[in-house]
Amino acid sequence: xxxxxxxxTKGMGRALARLMAQRGDQLFLLGRNPDELQRSARDLxxxxxxxVGIASCDLLQPETFANALDQAASALNGFDTVVVTAGLFAAxxxxxxxxxxxxxxxxxxxxxxxxxxxxxxxRLLSTGGGxxxxxxxxxxxxxxxxxxxxxxxxAGLSHYLEGLDHKFRAQGLCTVLVKPGFVKTGMTAxxxxxxxxxxxxxxxxxxxxxxxxxxxxxxxxxxxxxxxxVIRNLPRGVMRRIGF
Amino acid sequence: xxxxxxxVTTLNGWGRxxxxxxHEHRGEDLEAITAGAVLTRGLGRSYGDSSLPPPxxxxxxxxxxxxxxxxxxxETGVVRVEAGLSLQHLNDWSLPRGWFTRVTPGTxxxxxxxxxxxxxxxxxxxxxxxxxxxxxxxxMRVADGRIVACSDAHEADLFRATLGGMGLTGHILEVEFRxxxxxxxxxxVESERFPSIDRLVDGVKQSSATWPFTACxxxxxxxxxxxGRGIVLRGRWAEPSAAPPWLPPRKRTVAVPFVLPNxxxxxxxxxxFNALYYWKHGERVHRGISHPATFFYPLxxxxxxxxxxxxxxxxxxxxxxPTSGAERSVQRxxxxxxxxGGLPFLCVLKDCGAEGKGMxxxxxxxxxxxxxxxxxGEHTQRLVDALNEAxxxxxxxxxxxxxxxxRAEHYRAMEPRLDAWNSVRRKWxxxxxxxxxxxxRVLGDQP
Numbered sequence: 011x012x013x014x015x016x017x018x019t020k021g022m023g024r025a026l027a028r029l030m031a032q033r034g035d036q037l038f039l040l041g042r043n044p045d046e047l048q049r050s051a052r053d054l055x056x057x058x059x060x061x062v063g064i065a066s067c068d069l070l071q072p073e074t075f076a077n078a079l080d081q082a083a084s085a086l087n088g089f090d091t092v093v094v095t096a097g098l099f100a101a102x103x104x105x106x107x108x109x110x111x112x113x114x115x116x117x118x119x120x121x122x123x124x125x126x127x128x129x130x131x132x133r134l135l136s137t138g139g140g141x142x143x144x145x146x147x148x149x150x151x152x153x154x155x156x157x158x159x160x161x162x163x164x165a166g167l168s169h170y171l172e173g174l175d176h177k178f179r180a181q182g183l184c185t186v187l188v189k190p191g192f193v194k195t196g197m198t199a200x201x202x203x204x205x206x207x208x209x210x211x212x213x214x215x216x217x218x219x220x221x222x223x224x225x226x227x228x229x230x231x232x233x234x235x236x237x238x239x240v241i242r243n244l245p246r247g248v249m250r251r252i253g254f
Numbered sequence: 255x256x257x258x259x260x261x262v263t264t265l266n267g268w269g270r271x272x273x274x275x276x277h278e279h280r281g282e283d284l285e286a287i288t289a290g291a292v293l294t295r296g297l298g299r300s301y302g303d304s305s306l307p308p309p310x311x312x313x314x315x316x317x318x319x320x321x322x323x324x325x326x327x328x329e330t331g332v333v334r335v336e337a338g339l340s341l342q343h344l345n346d347w348s349l350p351r352g353w354f355t356r357v358t359p360g361t362x363x364x365x366x367x368x369x370x371x372x373x374x375x376x377x378x379x380x381x382x383x384x385x386x387x388x389x390x391x392x393x394m395r396v397a398d399g400r401i402v403a404c405s406d407a408h409e410a411d412l413f414r415a416t417l418g419g420m421g422l423t424g425h426i427l428e429v430e431f432r433x434x435x436x437x438x439x440x441x442x443v444e445s446e447r448f449p450s451i452d453r454l455v456d457g458v459k460q461s462s463a464t465w466p467f468t469a470c471x472x473x474x475x476x477x478x479x480x481x482g483r484g485i486v487l488r489g490r491w492a493e494p495s496a497a498p499p500w501l502p503p504r505k506r507t508v509a510v511p512f513v514l515p516n517x518x519x520x521x522x523x524x525x526x527f528n529a530l531y532y533w534k535h536g537e538r539v540h541r542g543i544s545h546p547a548t549f550f551y552p553l554x555x556x557x558x559x560x561x562x563x564x565x566x567x568x569x570x571x572x573x574x575x576p577t578s579g580a581e582r583s584v585q586r587x588x589x590x591x592x593x594x595g596g597l598p599f600l601c602v603l604k605d606c607g608a609e610g611k612g613m614x615x616x617x618x619x620x621x622x623x624x625x626x627x628x629x630x631g632e633h634t635q636r637l638v639d640a641l642n643e644a645x646x647x648x649x650x651x652x653x654x655x656x657x658x659x660x661r662a663e664h665y666r667a668m669e670p671r672l673d674a675w676n677s678v679r680r681k682w683x684x685x686x687x688x689x690x691x692x693x694x695r696v697l698g699d700q701p
C-alpha cells in the first residue's frame with residue numbers, strides 16, 4: 011500500500027504506522043510539528059528500511075491540506091490509502107470553561123477533519139478509489155456526561171464517514187471508520203483506565219486487518235461494540251443519573 | 255491540574271510488594287512528562303520499590319510510550335533510542351537483522367532506560383560486563399530542568415553516576431548504545447547437573463572460562479549433602495552451519511490470569527518440583543540448539559507470573575560475594591536462610607566479572623545469588639536482615655533493582671562507594687528533588 015498518514019507520531023497512529031512500515035507499505039507522514047514528524051519518520055525508516063517522507067499539515071489550518079496531499083502524491087508517486095488519526099482531546103470541564111479551546115476542538119475534530127477527508131476522497135476517487143481510514147471514537151455513540159462536546163464532534167464525524175461509505179463504496183472508495191474505546195495512549199494518560207482498556211499495539215493489529223479487508227466500521231478493542239450496544243440502549247433516566 | 259480529581263490508584267514493582275499510592279503520567283513526549291517529575295519509571299520490572307514514588311509525592315513519569323528508534327549505524331552497530339523502548343521490541347527488530355544487545359537481563363519486558371538505571375547484567379557478565387559498558391551516550395533531564403547530554407567524554411561524572419544510579423541522577427530521555435553482530439539468531443546450549451554447592455560453583459566457573467553465557471539454577475530447598483545442587487546452563491551464539499535456516503518464531507506465552515491464592519506456591523510443592531526438575535535432567539550433559547527467548551528469557555513464557563505468589567507478593571534477594579571462598583559464602587547463605595525458615599522458591603547463581611564504570615552498579619568479581627521468597631511480613635524482614643549481615647561480613651553487596659527490605663544502615667555498611675556517588679548526585683540535584691520510595695528507605699532521602 012501507499013499510505014498517507016495524518017497523525018502517525020503518537021498513540022494508535024504510531025502503532026499502526028509501524029505495522030504498515032514493517033510489512034513493507036510505503037508511508038508518507040503529515041502532521042503539525044516538523045521535529046516530531048522527522049523523529050517518527052526516522053523511527054519508521056529504521057524499523058522498515060524504507061524511506062518515509064514528511065510534510066506539514068495542521069488540522070487547525072485547512073489551507074495546509076492541499077499542499078500536504080500534493081507533496082505526498084509526488085513523493086509516493088500516487089497513493090491508495092489515507093489514514094487520519096489526528097484530532098484534539100480535552101476534558102469536558104475544560105471545554106465548557108474555555109471557549110477558545112472548545113472552538114479549536116470542534117473545528118479540528120469535526121469541520122476540518124471533514125475538509126481533509128473531502129480532499130482525500132476526491133484524490134482517491136480520481137485515481138480509481140482506495141481506502142480512507144478515519145479514527146472517530148465510541149464517545150460519538152451515545153451522549154455521555156464526561157464527553158459531551160468531544161462526543162458530539164466525533165458523532166458528526168462518524169455520521170459523515172458512514173455517509174461516504176453508502177455513497178462511494180460502489181465507486182471504489184472504501185471507508186474504514188475506527189471507533190476506539192479506551193486505549194492506553196498519551197491522550198488518555200490523565201484518565202483512570204476503565205475495564206476493557208486496550209493497548210495501542212494490539213489495537214493497531216485489529217485496525218490493520220480492517221483496512222486490509224475494507225471493514226466499514228471497527229470497534230477497538232472489539233468488546234467495545236457490545237459495551238456501546240448496552241450504553242446506547244440505556245434509558246434516558248439512567249443516563250441522567252450515572253456519571254459516565 | 256489534570257490529575258487533581260483522580261481516584262486513588264496504586265503502583266507496585268514486579269514483586270507486588272510494597273504496593274503504594276501512586277499514579278503514572280504516561281506520554282509519548284518524555285521531555286514533557288518528566289518536567290517537574292521526581293522519578294521516571296519504565297515497565298515497572300524492578301522487584302521492590304525502585305520505581306515507586308516517594309511517600310509524599312504520588313506522580314511518576316512513565317516512559318514506555320516514548321519508544322522510537324532515533325538512529326542506527328549499520329557499520330558500527332550503534333543505535334540511539336528513546337528511553338521507553340522495550341528490550342522486547344529492540345530484540346524483535348535486531349535479531350532478524352543479525353544484531354543483538356550486548357547485555358540482556360533475564361526478562362525482555364524492560365525499557366532501555368531501565369536497563370541503564372539498573373545497569374543490568376546478564377549471563378555474559380564474566381566477559382562483557384554490565385549494559386553500561388556498552389552505552390555510548392545519554393540524553394537526560396536533570397533536576398533543574400535542563401536537558402543535558404553526557405558520555406565518557408562529556409559530563410562524565412553524571413554519565414557514570416547514572417549507570418546503575420536507579421534513575422536518581424536525572425530522567426533518562428535517550429540512550430545511545432552498541433549492539434553486537436551475531437552469527438545467527440539461535441544459540442548453541444549445554445546444560446549439566448551438579449550434586450552439591452561446591453561442585454555447582456566450580457562447574458559454573460569452569461564453564462565461564464570457555465563459554466560467553468553461563469548461569470545456574472539451584473535447588474534452594476535441598477538439604478544435607480544435596481545442599482545447593484543444581485544445573486549449569488551455558489551457551490553461545492550458534493554458527494550459521496549449526497543453526498536452523500529460519501528465524502526464531504515468536505514464542506507463545508500463557509498468562510496467570512489473576513492473583514492466585516497465597517497457598518498456591520508452597521514449600522512442599524516447590525520442593526517436589528525442584529527435585530523432579532533436578533532428577534529429570536539426568537547425569538548426562540544435554541546439548542542442542544535453543545531459541546533465544548528460551549535461553550535468555552525462560553520466565554517470560556508465563557506472563558504475570560508474579561501473581562502466582564498471591565496477594566502478599568514476593569521479594570527477590572540478590573547479592574554478590576567476593577570470589578575467594580565463594581562456595582563457603584553461598585553455603586553460609588543457604589544455612590542462614592534455612593535457620594530463619596526462609597525457603598527460596600527460585601535460586602539463580604552466576605559468576606560475575608570485573609566491576610564496571612557505573613559508580614553504583616551492582617556486580618563485582620565474585621558469585622551472585624538471586625533468591626525469590628514469598629513475602630511473609632516481619633518474618634521476611636528478619637530473614638533479609640540476617641542475609642544482609644552475612645553479606646556485610648563477607649564484603650559483598652546487594653542489587654537495588656531487586657530490593658524491597660534492606661535497611662539504610664545495612665546498605666551503607668556494604669556500599670563504600672555511596673559517598674562518592676552521592677556527591678555527584680548532589681552536584682546535579684542540590685535540592686534533592688529526584689527520589690523514589692527506595693531512595694527514601696535506603697538512602698535516607700526526604701520523603
